[in-house]
Amino acid sequence: MLGHYPTKRSVLVPTLLYAQDEHGFLSDEVIHELAQRLELTDLEVCNVISYYSMLTTKPRGKFNVQVCTNIACLVRGGEELLDHCKQRLGIGKAETTADGLFSLEEVECIGACSWAPAAQVNYDFHENLTPDKMDQILENYKTNESH
Numbered sequence: 001m002l003g004h005y006p007t008k009r010s011v012l013v014p015t016l017l018y019a020q021d022e023h024g025f026l027s028d029e030v031i032h033e034l035a036q037r038l039e040l041t042d043l044e045v046c047n048v049i050s051y052y053s054m055l056t057t058k059p060r061g062k063f064n065v066q067v068c069t070n071i072a073c074l075v076r077g078g079e080e081l082l083d084h085c086k087q088r089l090g091i092g093k094a095e096t097t098a099d100g101l102f103s104l105e106e107v108e109c110i111g112a113c114s115w116a117p118a119a120q121v122n123y124d125f126h127e128n129l130t131p132d133k134m135d136q137i138l139e140n141y142k143t144n145e146s147h
């Protein structure tokens with residue numbers, strides 16, 4: 001990946017995403033390894049991780065459901081959607097279902113304000129959501145996982 005970016009530091013975010021996809025989360029060992037390879041300190045890597053909601057240092061479910069409750073989504077039912085997901089999945093914020101399939105997070109704007117309320121599941125965006133649509137989306141992930 002180094003050949004595609006102008007500096008070692010600029011490779012950090014794509015490399016973190018790649019490592020997270022491979023390992024499920026960014027462990028201390030992964031952070032240290034990347035820091036060494038990119039000539040950064042562990043702290044510099046951790047600072048970048050803490051800025052991006054899609055990066056995590058803790059294990060998550062296979063499908064990470066991120067519901068936006070920022071202003072555009074808030075006025076269009078984002079909080080109700082988050083509450084619905086809690087009920088539907090039987091977990092709270094930053095928790096993972098017992099089968100390891102779903103994690104739930106409340107996030108700030110994910111850049112889909114024109115289609116609020118919106119949520120992101122791993123790399124997929126879902127927009128103009130209602131509780132019924134959300135149920136269908138979660139069910140689809142579950143069904144596809146079992147095939």
Ligand code: FES
Binds near residue numbers: 068070072074112114
């Ligand atoms: S406020 Fe929810 S996507 Fe922007």
